[in-house]
Amino acid sequence: DIVMTQSPDSLAVSLGERATINCKSSPSVLYSSDNKNYLAWFQQRPGQPPKLLISWASTRESGVPDRFSGSGSGTDFTLTISSLQAEDVAVYYCQQYYSNPYTFGQGTKLEIK
Amino acid sequence: QVQLVESGGGVVQPGRSLRLSCAASGFSFSSYGMHWVRQAPGKGLEWVAVISSDGSDKYYADSVKGRFTISRDNSKSTLYLQMISLRAEDTAVYYCAKHQPMDYWGQGTLVTVSS
Numbered sequence: 029d030i031v032m033t034q035s036p037d038s039l040a041v042s043l044g045e046r047a048t049i050n051c052k053s054s055p056s057v058l059y060s061s062d063n064k065n066y067l068a069w070f071q072q073r074p075g076q077p078p079k080l081l082i083s084w085a086s087t088r089e090s091g092v093p094d095r096f097s098g099s100g101s102g103t104d105f106t107l108t109i110s111s112l113q114a115e116d117v118a119v120y121y122c123q124q125y126y127s128n129p130y131t132f133g134q135g136t137k138l139e140i141k
Numbered sequence: 142q143v144q145l146v147e148s149g150g151g152v153v154q155p156g157r158s159l160r161l162s163c164a165a166s167g168f169s170f171s172s173y174g175m176h177w178v179r180q181a182p183g184k185g186l187e188w189v190a191v192i193s194s195d196g197s198d199k200y201y202a203d204s205v206k207g208r209f210t211i212s213r214d215n216s217k218s219t220l221y222l223q224m225i226s227l228r229a230e231d232t233a234v235y236y237c238a239k240h241q242p243m244d245y246w247g248q249g250t251l252v253t254v255s256s
Contacts, residue, residue, distance in 0.1 A: 068242040068243070070186075070243075072186075077236055077246040077247065077248055077249055078178075078186065078236075078243075078246055079246070080242055080243060080244050080245075083242040083244075084242075089244070119185075121185065121186055123186075123188075123242070123243075125241045125242055128188075128191065128200040129188055129200075129202050129203070130176070130188040130191070130241070131188065132185060132186040132187070132188065133185075134185050135185045135186070
């Protein structure tokens with residue numbers, strides 16, 4: 029099974045500041061035949077289902093604000109929120125869809141400082 | 142617009158069975174693989190099972206293999222999860238989700254396994 033490990037477990041950032049969440053996979057989720065990273069990021073606000081923010085490690089979904097960006101390749105990935113807004117308070121999960129079981133990271137809780 | 146509506150959750154005793162449903166609308170259901178994902182109270186997300194668009198391929202998490210069965214009825218645009226031999230650790234909100242990556246999710250249905 030592919031293990032997904034996020035860091036940190038929780039994070040407090042001031043409004044307007046940058047938030048960075050890391051995700052490491054073991055092993056790699058880069059598929060050599062298409063050179064794509066099978067890695068997604070989700071946002072889960074309290075009491076809500078998860079929402080897909082980013083797929084293929086760096087492709088922002090339609091309607092997702094451009095302050096959200098994803099980067100990385102292979103085994104190391106980052107979700108960056110460039111300027112934190114109050115509505116970004118949530119738990120963020122990375123997930124690999126390279127192979128089943130389609131494992132999630134343990135989640136990172138983002139709060140306002 | 143895409144809608145996924147889960148139903149069938151409730152309180153059930155350990156060892157009993159339950160069947161969850163997920164009614165889909167707003168997209169061509171028969172063209173997409175579908176997933177069940179669960180979330181225990183206060184915990185993270187756990188992928189449970191996936192089924193291919195035509196129902197021919199199914200995969201399960203080890204934690205539910207042999208106890209849970211995923212199925213679909215494309216004529217009714219509905220996804221199912223049959224759960225038997227339920228355990229306390231199966232207590233969770235169960236979500237259905239479309240495709241891979243999972244681009245749409247339902248609101249979830251709560252399953253509580255307790256005596």
